[in-house]
Structures are given as C-alpha cells and as structure tokens.
Amino acid sequence: MINLNIYTKKLRESGLRPTRQRLKICEVLFSPEKTFHFTVNDLKKIIEEKLSEKISLATVYNTIHAFKKKGYLKEISINSDKSYFDTNTTDHQHFFDEDKSELIDCGDDEIDSINIKRNITGKKIKSIEVLIRVASDNQNQN
Amino acid sequence: MINLNIYTKKLRESGLRPTRQRLKICEVLFSPEKTFHFTVNDLKKIIEEKLSEKISLATVYNTIHAFKKKGYLKEISINSDKSYFDTNTTDHQHFFDEDKSELIDCGDDEIDSINIKRNITGKKIKSIEVLIRVASDNQNQN
DNA sequence: AATTAGATTAAAACAATTCTAAACTGTTGA
C-alpha cells in the first residue's frame, strides 16, 4: 500500500513508531482528499466504527499532540468544552456555526489579510487567528 | 455610596437581586478605571483576598454568566483549560501572551477592520474574533 | 411579621484531558 510509507514517515518525523493504532489514525487524518475538522472523540469514533480498530483515548491524545507539535495538525481556538483540530495546516481562518458546533474554512481569498499596527515589545507573533461566529437569523442568542 | 445604585441597576437588568456577594462582584468588575481580563478563579480570589468576602464558586459562575448574557461582560476565545472574561465590552481584539497566559487589548485603531467576502447561507454573523498569539522570540514553541 | 421567590453554599456530578503502571510490541544488534 502506497500510503503506508507516507504515514510511517509522518509518524517517524513526529518522533513516533508506526504502530497499528497510529497507522489507523493516519489513514483517517491523511488519506481523505479534503481536509476536515474534528474533535478527539470524533477521531476515536471513526477509527472504532468505520475502521473497526479498537483504540484507547490515551493513544489518540498522544498521537494528536505529537502531530500538532510537528505541525501536521492545527488546533483551533473556540470557546468550547472540547478541543477542535484541523487537518488543513495552511494559513486560513474559520467560521464557527453555533447551531451545529461546526467549523467551516474561510479561504485566504474570502477575507482581507489582517494588518496589525502594533507589536508587543520583545514578543514575536506566533499566529493570527480569526473566528467568525455565525448562527441562524432567528436564534436564541442567550 | 454612589456606585451602589449603578451596581444594583446592572444586577436588576441582568435579572439578579442585589445581594452582598453580587455587589462585591460588581465592585471588582465595574469600579476600576481601566477594563481588564480575568478568569473565574481570579475573580473569586480578588473578592476573598482583597475584599475579604467569602463567596462560593457557584455564585461567581452564576453572576458572571448573567452578566455575559446581558452583555456586561464578554468571554474571549482562547485554547485554554479555563475561560477568560473581559470587562471591556466594546468591539476590540486581543493579543495573547503565551509566556504569561495573559490577554492584551488591541484597539480598533491598531488593526485594520476585518472584511469578510463570504457569507454562510441562512446564517448571521454574531461576532468576529481575532486572537494574535505572541511569545518571546527565544521560545520553545512546542 | 409572614410568605415566597430567589440566592448561597458545600458537596456531588460531570466531562475533557492527563497521568499511571502494568502488559504488550516494534526495533535493534548479538
């Protein structure tokens, strides 16, 4: 299988051995044509239900964190009880659909580039994150 | 005391009775000249240590949430285990100092206004949040 | 003052995440 080498390489580069569980994680994260957003529980469910591979939460967390550290995944800031991750690691922004608790990509071409006129002394900008919260018009905005 | 009426009004407008604990919360949140950012625990500590008023976490949470709902406080989205609130309810953006886990206001004049070229069908934009993560140059960026 | 609706509180429940430690597996080099 062609992709196995790619997965193994990504794992090795993240400081991880290519184990059965981790290769399944790679299959879910890196084989789809399209990038997507997910929570840790989403990922665990996909592996267990679609790929029929039992996997512990601890393994999912440890692999995801290694990928994030290496830059193969991004974490998105939302005020939510759970963390959201993104397989799209390019520079882009997000809509957050509050009705469905779902992230939607906002391409670089769909938003004007952010220009910051101030800098914090002695600090470097690590990232600029934009979150556009949306909800259906007739919404209880509590 | 002049401010008592203001606090009582804010509480009443948030659907809350002006109790001893809640007036202390108001004193902390709404008397300072400058706005500030805080976590629930920060607030509890200030009330107990500086104002010597015992207060339960449940009361802090319930009051903060009522103020947020009414618009007297804003909650800021950061990927953090805890929630950050802001007594500055005007439209503004933030720097997040990752070294100190501290928010810094970014005035409207310090960042170009965000122009979004796409809209999500059937959805209304509720807010546009920008978070600029900063850290000292020589930083372990794990 | 009595009544009642709402508030306070300690403690329990909850949920996401992290940690632990024992069993297991991939890798390496003899």
Next chain:
DNA sequence: TCAACAGTTTAGAATTGTTTTAATCTAATT
C-alpha cells in the same frame, strides 16, 4: 533469529474547570 530494550497501548485513576443539586438562608412583597 531472537533476546533485550525502549517505546506503546490500555484501563482505569486522577485532575481540573464547570455545572448541578438540594438544603439552608435572605431579599422583597404583602
């Protein structure tokens, strides 16, 4: 090839921020 080691998996426990509960208390209304 295979023993030995280092790294991995896992269930379950621990941790942490937040929410809920239910008993007690208090502000508001009469």
